[in-house]
Each structure stands twice: as structure tokens, then as C-alpha cells.
Amino acid sequence: MSGFLKLGIRPAFIDALKENGIIEPTPIQQRAIPVLLNGKDAIAKAQTGTGKTIAFVLPLLETIHPEKNEIQALIITPTRELAIQLTSEVKKMIVHAADIKVLAVYGGQDVIAQMKKLEGTVHIVIGTPGRLLDHVRRGTIQLSSVSKLVLDEADQMMMAGFLGEVEEIINCTSPSRQMMLFSATMPEPIQSLAARFMHEPEMIEVRSPQLTVEDIEQMLIETTDRKKQATLCKLINNSHPSMAIVFCRTKRRASKLNESLKAQGYITEALHGDLSQAKREEVMENFRKGKIHLLIATDVAARGLDVEGVSHVFNYDIPHDVESYIHRIGRTGRAGQKGIAVTLVTPKDDMYLKKIEKSGISMEKMRSASSKHNKK
Incomplete structure (x- = not known):
């Protein structure tokens, strides 16, 4: 008997899962699906790669009434990439339930075309x-019938400054809604949001088996803001990464570093929220194909980024919390491969470094960027 069947998922969706190579539920799915099918609010702390999307999509699909011509479920997500990715996942799940209609609503699309689609039958909106707020204010989307609300990557929405918009959208949904909040980290504003809008939520926390760091050699190198770029270039020149991701704190820093590295002859592209959707897809495709050696990314842009063969991760700017650090370095050392993660640390980063080290993570200190760090 399928593990999903035991959890209460109907055969039509189980068949769709099998067709996508998914046979047994992951820990987050085993824990979240029964809670959500019971109609309870839930806060799930789970990283990318744990199977969290299916953990909330399946219970949503189980509760949709296709005969009702109204929006019954709403999934809010911080980026266009995630909205597209989630919509694609949902469409895979409903191949044998074609009467369920899903629509992605995000910036960069023709708003008039979206308005026309919203006039038709839509059961699930992912946006x-x-x-979403633009449509609410225009009166082109009706959310009062939404009884299932998911906030995906809630911490990233907060980092991107969307908390006010999210609260306004929540207030437009049914007061008796069931709410599900999925987040890799739980900063105070997220906890506060949960306290205000959720009803006795069940807490679910799952560690991702894909984000263990045993196969990743972790190093740190002390530098200064002035020498940081030269230090990174030395590291790249000495390690010759086949594919590497360089993490920057902001879009502006990612753009600036990308332009500078390009001018020096490196084969590099930036990945951040200011790029058009078409450009972002092109960058990712080129990186996967190995046409780009260095991807200069922000945390938000790299959420859900799953690319095989990344040999190195460089933290150009140190992440501000342990979960972000693990998420970043987890882009390498995947599928049994060894990976290398190097974090550049300036004197003012001491507080963040101590926070990471206090969690039990230890990074080997490199004497200089020229020192050999790819151990034999």
C-alpha cells in the first residue's frame, strides 16, 4: 500500500506522483499532510529540497471543489521563479484531475491578460x-472565498520587504481560512505574523537530508572590504571551479560584482530579482549547460536552485544566520559529490561568524587566497 494512500491522498494524485517518479512520502510530507488534511493551521520549518511543495499542494488539491466557480486556495510566494515552479508542480499533480484550474499571477506578465484569465474558472491562484495586491486593488481578483492560504518561503518574503502586502492580502481572505506557513527560518516578524493571523498552529520541523554538510569542505578567509574582490579573484584563479555560485547580500552588490568580473574576463552572469523573467531563465539554462562558470546570486534568487555539478560556493558576503549559511553551501556537495565552500570574512562580520560557529559548524581558516585549499 502506497505511503501516500495511507496518508489519505486519493489514487488520481498518487498516479500523478508515480508518473513523476515519486513513490514514498518524505518526512515533511508524512508529518504535514495529515495535519493539513485535518484542516489545522500549520507552521512548517523546512528547507528547499525536503519535498515541502508536495506537502502542502496535495492537501490543497484534496479539498478543492471543481464544481464551485471560485478561488478556493491561494499560495503566496516571494519570486516569479517560485510562482512558475509551483504552478508547474501543481499542473503535474492534476493531470488526472483536469477539472481543477490553477493560475499563476506575478509581475512581468501582461496584467490585462491576467485579468481575462481571472474572469474564467480558477480554483487555485499562485502569485x-x-x-496579487495590484489585482485586489483593481477589483479583478476576489479572495473572500479563499479557505486555504499558503505562505511559501515566508522568511524570503519578509527579507524582500513584502510583509505589509502579505498582511493586506491575508485580510482579504475568508476569516475562517486554514493557513499554512512554510519557511526555512523563523525570524521574529514571521513569528509575529503567525501569532496575529493563525489559529493554534501545529509546529512541524524537518531537517533536510540533502543539506547535510559532511561532503562539503568549509573554509573561511579573512579579508577587508577593500581587498574582498581581489581575494575572490585569487580564490577563483587558484581553485579553477568547474561551476561555482558566488553569493552576495544585495541585488546591487551582485550586479556590481558581476560587471567587474566580466570586465576582467571571467565567464559570469548575475541572478537576482531585478532581471526580467526571460533573462533569469536564460541565465539558469546557460549555467546548467556549463556556458557560465560563475553565477553571482542573491539568496532570494537562489531559493529552490538545484543544479548538479556545482563544485564551489563562495560566500562573498557572509550570510546573517545559520540556516542561510547551510542553504547556500548546500548548493554544492550534492548527490554524493564533494564540494568546497569558502566564506570571505571582514572585521565587521565577526558577529555573524560567531553565530554560525556557535551552531557547531567549523570552518577551516585559510592563511591566504593563494593557499591550496582543494585537499588531496
């Missing part, structure tokens, strides 16, 4: 806060 970014800005564009």
Missing part, C-alpha cells in the same frame, strides 16, 4: 505579493 507574488505585489501583483
